[in-house]
Amino acid sequence: MPALSKASFLEHSHSSADPKLKNKRNDMRPENYEAQRQPPSNEYELNFGPNHPGIEGNYALKVKLHGDIVLEAKADGGYLHRGFEKLMEQRLWIQNIALVPRICVPDPSPMELCYSMAVEELCGLKVPQRAQWLRVMQLELSRIAAHLFTFGGHAATTGMYSTMYWGVADRDLLLDLFEEFTGGRVYSIYNIPGGVRRELPDGFLQRLTETLDYIESRLPDYDNLFFKNQVFVKRAKGTGVMSREQALEWGVTGPNLRATGLAFDVRRDDPYLVYDQLEFDIPVEESGDAWARTLVRRKELMESIRILRQVVEILPDIHGPIRAPIPNPLAWNVPAGETYTRVESSKGELCYYVVSNGGPKPYRVHVRGPSSMHAVQVLEKMSVGSRIEDIAQTMFSLDACPPEVDR
Amino acid sequence: MTQEVTHWLDNLLKEIEGIEVRRKSSRRVRVDVPADALPALLELLQGRAGYIHLSAISCVDWIDDDEFELVYHVWSYENHSLVSAHIRIAREPGVYLSVYDLYQPAGFFERDIHEMYGIQFEGSPNMEKFILTEWDGPPPMRKEFDSEAYINEHLSWQEYNPEWLQELVAEGGGVIIPPEEQRFSQKKK
Amino acid sequence: MSKPIDNAKQSKQNVTIEHEEAGSILSPLKALQFFMRKPVTVPLEPRPAADNYRGFHLNDHEKCIGCSSCQKVCDNAAITMVKVPHLPEDPINGIRNLRPAIDYGRCCWCALCVDICPTSAISLSREYVHTCTQEEIDSYFILPNETGIHGEYYGEGWQKTSDSDLLDLNRQPMAELEAEERIDNFNEIVAGYTDQQAVIEASRCVQCGMCHDACPTHMDAPEYIRSIWQGNLEEAVRWIYQSNPFSHVCGRVCTHRCEDACSIGRRGEPVSIRWLKRYAMDSVDHERIKQIAAEGKADYLSGKQIAIIGAGPAGLTAAYDLIRKGHQVTVFEARKEAGGMPRYGIPEYRLPYDMLDRDIDVITSMGVKIQTGIQVGKDITMTQLEADFDAVVLAIGLHLGRSTRVPGADHKQVRKAIDLLRRTTDDEDYEIPHRAVVIGGGNVAMDIARTLARQQQQQLGKVQVTVTALEDMAHFLADPVEIKECLEEGIEIYDARGPQACIIKNNKLVGLKTWKVRSIFDEQGRFAPKYDEQDEQIHAADMVIEAIGQMSDNNLLGDELTEILDWQRGRLSIDEQGRTSADWLWAAGDCVNGPDVVHAVADGHRVAASIDEWLNQQ
Ligand SMILES: Cc1cc2nc3c(=O)[nH]c(=O)nc-3n(C[C@H](O)[C@H](O)[C@H](O)COP(=O)(O)OP(=O)(O)OC[C@H]3O[C@@H](n4cnc5c(N)ncnc54)[C@H](O)[C@@H]3O)c2cc1C
Ligand code: SF4
Numbered sequence A: 001m002p003a004l005s006k007a008s009f010l011e012h013s014h015s016s017a018d019p020k021l022k023n024k025r026n027d028m029r030p031e032n033y034e035a036q037r038q039p040p041s042n043e044y045e046l047n048f049g050p051n052h053p054g055i056e057g058n059y060a061l062k063v064k065l066h067g068d069i070v071l072e073a074k075a076d077g078g079y080l081h082r083g084f085e086k087l088m089e090q091r092l093w094i095q096n097i098a099l100v101p102r103i104c105v106p107d108p109s110p111m112e113l114c115y116s117m118a119v120e121e122l123c124g125l126k127v128p129q130r131a132q133w134l135r136v137m138q139l140e141l142s143r144i145a146a147h148l149f150t151f152g153g154h155a156a157t158t159g160m161y162s163t164m165y166w167g168v169a170d171r172d173l174l175l176d177l178f179e180e181f182t183g184g185r186v187y188s189i190y191n192i193p194g195g196v197r198r199e200l201p202d203g204f205l206q207r208l209t210e211t212l213d214y215i216e217s218r219l220p221d222y223d224n225l226f227f228k229n230q231v232f233v234k235r236a237k238g239t240g241v242m243s244r245e246q247a248l249e250w251g252v253t254g255p256n257l258r259a260t261g262l263a264f265d266v267r268r269d270d271p272y273l274v275y276d277q278l279e280f281d282i283p284v285e286e287s288g289d290a291w292a293r294t295l296v297r298r299k300e301l302m303e304s305i306r307i308l309r310q311v312v313e314i315l316p317d318i319h320g321p322i323r324a325p326i327p328n329p330l331a332w333n334v335p336a337g338e339t340y341t342r343v344e345s346s347k348g349e350l351c352y353y354v355v356s357n358g359g360p361k362p363y364r365v366h367v368r369g370p371s372s373m374h375a376v377q378v379l380e381k382m383s384v385g386s387r388i389e390d391i392a393q394t395m396f397s398l399d400a401c402p403p404e405v406d407r
Numbered sequence B: 001m002t003q004e005v006t007h008w009l010d011n012l013l014k015e016i017e018g019i020e021v022r023r024k025s026s027r028r029v030r031v032d033v034p035a036d037a038l039p040a041l042l043e044l045l046q047g048r049a050g051y052i053h054l055s056a057i058s059c060v061d062w063i064d065d066d067e068f069e070l071v072y073h074v075w076s077y078e079n080h081s082l083v084s085a086h087i088r089i090a091r092e093p094g095v096y097l098s099v100y101d102l103y104q105p106a107g108f109f110e111r112d113i114h115e116m117y118g119i120q121f122e123g124s125p126n127m128e129k130f131i132l133t134e135w136d137g138p139p140p141m142r143k144e145f146d147s148e149a150y151i152n153e154h155l156s157w158q159e160y161n162p163e164w165l166q167e168l169v170a171e172g173g174g175v176i177i178p179p180e181e182q183r184f185s186q187k188k189k
Numbered sequence C: 001m002s003k004p005i006d007n008a009k010q011s012k013q014n015v016t017i018e019h020e021e022a023g024s025i026l027s028p029l030k031a032l033q034f035f036m037r038k039p040v041t042v043p044l045e046p047r048p049a050a051d052n053y054r055g056f057h058l059n060d061h062e063k064c065i066g067c068s069s070c071q072k073v074c075d076n077a078a079i080t081m082v083k084v085p086h087l088p089e090d091p092i093n094g095i096r097n098l099r100p101a102i103d104y105g106r107c108c109w110c111a112l113c114v115d116i117c118p119t120s121a122i123s124l125s126r127e128y129v130h131t132c133t134q135e136e137i138d139s140y141f142i143l144p145n146e147t148g149i150h151g152e153y154y155g156e157g158w159q160k161t162s163d164s165d166l167l168d169l170n171r172q173p174m175a176e177l178e179a180e181e182r183i184d185n186f187n188e189i190v191a192g193y194t195d196q197q198a199v200i201e202a203s204r205c206v207q208c209g210m211c212h213d214a215c216p217t218h219m220d221a222p223e224y225i226r227s228i229w230q231g232n233l234e235e236a237v238r239w240i241y242q243s244n245p246f247s248h249v250c251g252r253v254c255t256h257r258c259e260d261a262c263s264i265g266r267r268g269e270p271v272s273i274r275w276l277k278r279y280a281m282d283s284v285d286h287e288r289i290k291q292i293a294a295e296g297k298a299d300y301l302s303g304k305q306i307a308i309i310g311a312g313p314a315g316l317t318a319a320y321d322l323i324r325k326g327h328q329v330t331v332f333e334a335r336k337e338a339g340g341m342p343r344y345g346i347p348e349y350r351l352p353y354d355m356l357d358r359d360i361d362v363i364t365s366m367g368v369k370i371q372t373g374i375q376v377g378k379d380i381t382m383t384q385l386e387a388d389f390d391a392v393v394l395a396i397g398l399h400l401g402r403s404t405r406v407p408g409a410d411h412k413q414v415r416k417a418i419d420l421l422r423r424t425t426d427d428e429d430y431e432i433p434h435r436a437v438v439i440g441g442g443n444v445a446m447d448i449a450r451t452l453a454r455q456q457q458q459q460l461g462k463v464q465v466t467v468t469a470l471e472d473m474a475h476f477l478a479d480p481v482e483i484k485e486c487l488e489e490g491i492e493i494y495d496a497r498g499p500q501a502c503i504i505k506n507n508k509l510v511g512l513k514t515w516k517v518r519s520i521f522d523e524q525g526r527f528a529p530k531y532d533e534q535d536e537q538i539h540a541a542d543m544v545i546e547a548i549g550q551m552s553d554n555n556l557l558g559d560e561l562t563e564i565l566d567w568q569r570g571r572l573s574i575d576e577q578g579r580t581s582a583d584w585l586w587a588a589g590d591c592v593n594g595p596d597v598v599h600a601v602a603d604g605h606r607v608a609a610s611i612d613e614w615l616n617q618q
């Protein structure tokens, strides 16, 4: 891991080319750290994270405050950097299927899909229909699980821990389903270039329906506890506002963009798999604040359930293989080429740029996680002027996912 | 993209000198331009064709050609199409212009590419380290950086010696192919 | 249950949540109702996970063959191959006593190892948890067996299914001449792979090297297969010449022990190693092959002279090796042309002789001198060879056909297969029988039957050949492919028939009498056929051909040398290096070790190495 401790943001604002960097870096170590004397002022610095309950995963936001108003904010990543892009260049094409879901812990499935789609495109593999429907099923389940997780976290930032316990417990029911049909609770590793790895177990669709019914029946409870909760409504409304223009200018996508009134969703507007055969709406909100963003996600839960019900309906009529034949993974040279694949993850536009030089391993894989926009520049900008107690809420309402940024 | 829009875009792109346009699918267009023509191209795409969303900038290290490839993926919410603009720049000195003024997301991607590949983007708002704050090695995504070798040099591996293994060794068995040998054989071939 | 689609419609209305107005400060209190509900409790005891769960490894040590494919595919370098000495080690059958040990500090439970395993020995269990304290960290490194990490079986979770199998179990089909197209000629039946087929076929290989271990001459098959897959055919030929200068021949007619050991063959069709070899050899220009074969040849002369008797695969392989080491080699061959049994035994529809010529040309191009038409023992004596050369290799093969010695077997129309095949090669005329009956169920019997069938078709316009064999179909000696093609060509096969007499009327051969075989071997496993005398058949014939085995013609040695040398049950004794009891004389190939070309090649290498070592010590 890169860092045990890091300099305050004032200290490390020098470029990497700085020859003094080496010494400076030693100064940063805790054993060498001496508090710096600053001229007296009403300003002070505060590090949110990397270990802070208000931070999603290990991530830091270093803020300069005047009273409880943020004057400046600096996002600081790297705590979850695992060098995935480099690793992927060193592994056989097939081996990366086990690696990619780990890039985003709360919503791993779109990662698998995006990578597999890229390899499929480079190889000209045609994914069988049934596999495409199964993939949709996996993706939407993952979206629900991710949203439940986010609600829980978000609620916790406003002190409402019950929602978090509920969210995590209900998500577990989805993980049970994942365990059943993919073999893994969190990292399903279900996609493989060409299709998916497993047929559904007997009676699975029935159990899926039951779980969907249950989750749906729980929604009023969630509404009462959280979404209609005036504490939450009051805290979230008007917090972390971004206008549609800003969102577009800042490259924001996903629910965050839709919360500014723009109905854009990769599933509909740049469709993949069989999304163009499915009926679903794209919920939008206009106000662009923490409340709107959360509400969009809340509504998306319903849409995902709706999609899943269609899958349950249609899947039994779609027969055939679940994977196109692929070469022996130990002797698989993917034809030279490049491709940019895009999917709508629970956090927005997730893209993979994959380059093959015709060899047995990817030449380059670039992962564009949606959070790389809203967890860094956007978060920095939005934090300025906000109050200290809203920082965590802003961050959670953006659904900033640090592992996706760090890769 | 509709037929009409396609024609219109093609004609528009012809305004850039040295451009090569390849339509990869109904919603994917690849264009290759000389590096110095990229800003003009992006300006055109953004200003006149609605490609207002910079989805990403990808960097590829073509070490054998002594070049970096930079790919600018821009999306149009109106045309529903993604244009990927490819340029190549010399690996040394590895300097290019920032497009932050056109597309703010570039700030993140340029900073990332700077950190991982060492490319300097002139005019980019922030070339500070972000992920590798305490790293003083070479930019690690460059092809010449061998991370496996680095690990072996700087870290030591934990050795196991469970009882069952000791018993097998006593019987005349034991470790025959350690995993790294298999990995290296993959490397060689 | 309402229809899901209706449900979906309903839920759509659900989406509009009037949070603001409905929201009251009291609404969260509704959650208090949950205090009344029965709490959800999950018992703490361990329970098995779902049927597909990817838990800890299970490995069926009896199924696992130690091929290490799992290790190759493992994305985290989590697998170490460990030798377990008490397990069987059987290279001929493709079994090693290596087993995968898993490092759970690295494993990510992706189950790629399961999906690739050629034997489906390995699977993952339905067990969730393993943890330990720092002191017990060794417990993270385990050698899985059938029971599971804690010795308690939770059932198999993720296993190989046909959906997840990562191996291609089917070989690329080989284009072949149909029976009608081939029956009236000696054209080669097998077409050989196209470029695309070869690459796909090569890509099926998992590089386990079982083939290498099983091959008598230990060809580097994984390496040349990989080179073919990479499209580097010259490199493939280079690997091939490391161990086999008879690769045009072996690429066509080898008995391919490698394929019998191939891991992919455990559940599917083994990789077509033989056809891939042929493909590589056929694809590279002959002149270039010569250059590649000459790479690494000594650029000095040792001054030593070696004589080799017999220009078959054994003799010529020894010659190839010895000339590479800088010795001078002269090969004496009784026949008009070099090549041995591949030319005088194997029919041309299986091995076009110009392909054999190429193999021989590579060897002679390196400086090996072959003197054909010189029969040692007649044209030149062993004594003379001993005097003129530093070492002599006997590689005379087996050129005397054995006889059944049944009554009437000495009739002139009772012939030896080996003899007719030689005549066919030499274009010596003999009268083609109208009705031929072959005795024997091995490949030689098939070769003569199919050769005669072709000649009958050419000259008489119809095929009337019968094969009678001691063995029943289940134990037939000939290759299944040979049997299939024989039948396609209109040859009749009678299995489990023992020859009793050749029936001669008025001095003319009219048929073969056979009895039904009840058993071939006695309890001790000795050859002692028992018959059902009631079940008698007469197979009409104007020629009976014996194809029941060959022996070597050792007359060339002369009485004196024969006396000096050690023998064992009529066979020349040799040591492990192939040396006879006379220090200047080695023996290789069929005359001492059988039974096929690739064994002869292996033998050739062995004696050459021994001779070279001995000469260097001098
Ligand atoms: C009909 C038939 C089909 C076969 N099919 C196959 C097959 O498909 N695949 C396979 O792998 N194997 C096959 N074999 C076996 C294979 O041909 C032999 O195992 C192989 O040729 C043995 O090689 P060798 O060098 O030991 O002997 P040979 O190839 O028999 O060569 C011996 C040489 O020595 C010469 N010679 C003998 N005596 C003297 C002397 N006194 N002076 C000078 N020269 C002498 C002979 O003329 C001959 O050229 C077949 C054999 C037969 C008979
Ligand atoms: S791949 Fe299967 S057969 Fe081969 S070593 Fe591994 S477990 Fe054993």
Ligand code: SF4
Pocket (backbone or CB within 6 Å): C070, C073, C074, C075, C076, C077, C078, C079, C102, C106, C107, C108, C109, C110, C111, C112, C113, C114
């Ligand atoms: S499950 Fe995956 S990581 Fe674990 S040993 Fe098997 S291949 Fe390696």
